Amino acid sequence: MSPSRTLPNFSLAELASHNTTKSCYVTMGTRVFDVTDFIESHPGGEDLVLEYGGMDVTDILKDEVSHTHSQAAYEILEDSLVGFLATEKVIGAAAGSTHPDNILPLPATEEGAKELKQNGVVNRVPVFASTGMSSEEDLVKETDLVTDYKAHKFLDLNKPLLMQMWFGGFSKDFYLEQVHRPRHYKGGASAPLFGNFLEPLTKTAWWVVPTIWLPLVAYGTYIARAGCSSLLEEGAYWFLGLFLWTLVEYILHRFLFHLDKYLPDNRVALTLHFLLHGIHHYLPMDKLRLVMPPTLFLALATPFWKLAHFVFFWNWSIATSVFCGGIFGYICYDLTHYFLHHKNLPSYWRELKKYHLQHHFMDYENGFGVTSRFWDGVFGTEIAPPPVKTL
Structure with a gap:
């Protein structure tokens, strides 16, 4: 058994200040957890965590409407135990009361933190064979x-990934099994891909996409106006391009990014697959590898x-209008993809988030649709509905 580690008691005022x-x-009951390091990595975005800062999260963790959290969520909490909430019962006992209701918490030991696993979640969370995961x-x-x-x-993950892929000698079956079992790099940072001066070229912040492409879409739409018979005609073709993008998005995601079964079993194909989309499934919460780098998109x-x-x-103008509508669809896709991974969203996008x-x-x-x-x-x-959780 691990040695005792005395943890402090927190008043409600102290808790609320964090x-x-x-x-x-x-908190969960009287147990207090420090989730500061988890804020930026939370799949629902940091706002959702901060919304419950200084509060009890027992109910929201089990809320089916919001999202029933898996064993992993409780394990993250387990590793973050920092103390206990000084309720009235605790304060009364500390003051010397002998009333049977005035009961101090059990001794604060490292072993004692394992009580989180006794909440009944462990045995009723399905694990999906294709990914080894239970939930988001x-x-x-x-x-x-x-x-x-x-x-x-x-x-x-401590070393540059590209050369490991190239010289790894992985079989196709082994590669696909591993790349679709997500990992999370330490501290929410990006794992090294090249490990040299080329590394910045592999990372793209989400705001780069609208900054570069929206002005070009606006300009293309503007110059295409001259060759269309009316604004209505241009708008109709522009929205046709936007609609066609949704089909292109599906086709690219299904038949290019996930051409898994049709990949040749050689290192060239596997490395290209890893660079194009495999790295995203391997490290799905990497904020700087969630949108397409401008050079690849071009x-x-x-x-x-x-x-x-x-x-x-x-x-020419009609063709340009269709193309501009499609590129606007791509911008919406890339931004949606980023926010589905990292932000808490309104109801429609919340359902898309769960789905993605x-x-x-x-x-x-x-489940190849993103937008x-x-x-x-x-x-x-x-995607078929997940199996019903049973006790």
């Missing part, structure tokens, strides 16, 4: 880098520019 990004505490909280449970590498002999967008002008060959994160932790072979589930419904690739 509700900022610099210091955030929550598993996506942000920090991976022990040394233990993970020793156990799986896949990629050492390479992917160029064929669609040519395709638009081939299909709508009779009018299920694609990561539950069933990566379905909409429409095409998943059309092509029969919707």
Whole structure:
């Protein structure tokens, strides 16, 4: 048994003061947990954690409407135990009362923190075989880098990943099994990909996407106006492009990013797959590898520019309007993708968030729609509801 470790008692006033990004505490009953380090990594965004800063989270963790949290969420709390709440019972006992209601908490030992596992969650959380995950909280449970590498002999997250992929000699089956079992890099940072001066080129902040592409979409829409018979005609073709993007989004995600079964079993194909989309499934909460780098997007967008002008060959302006509508759809897609991973959102996007994160932790072979589930419904690739939790 671990030696005793006396933990402090906190008053309600002290607890309530810990509700900022610099210091955030929550409680479950009389147990107090410091979740400051978890704020930025929370799948629902930091606002949702701060909303309950200094408060009891017992009910929200079990709330089916919000999201029933998995074993991983409780384990994160377990590792963050910092003390106990000084309720009236505790204060009374500390003052020397002998009334049977005035009961102090059990001795604060490291072993005692394991009582979190006695909340009945452990035996009723399904684990999905394809990913080894239970729910979205598993996506942000920090991976022990040394233990993970020793156990799986896949990629050492302490070292640059690209050369490990190239020289790893992984079989296709082993690679696909490992890359779809998400890890979470320490401190929410980005794992090294090149490990040299090229590293910054692999990272893109979400705001780069609208900053670069929105002005170009606006300019393209403006110059296309001259060749259209009316504003209504241009608008109709622009929205046609926006609608077509939703189909392109689905096709790219399903048949390019997830062409898993059709990958050649060689290091060139596996490394390219890892760079294109595998790294996102391997490290799904990496904030700087969630949107497409401008250079990669330019390479992917160029064929669609040519395709638009081939299909709508009779009018350059109409083709440009369709293309601009499509690029606006892409901007919405990339921003939606980022916020689904990292922010708490209004009701419509909250359902999309659940759906997309299920694609990561539950069933990566379905659920390819990001901005909409429409095409998943059309092509029969919707994610089946998770199994009902039973005691």
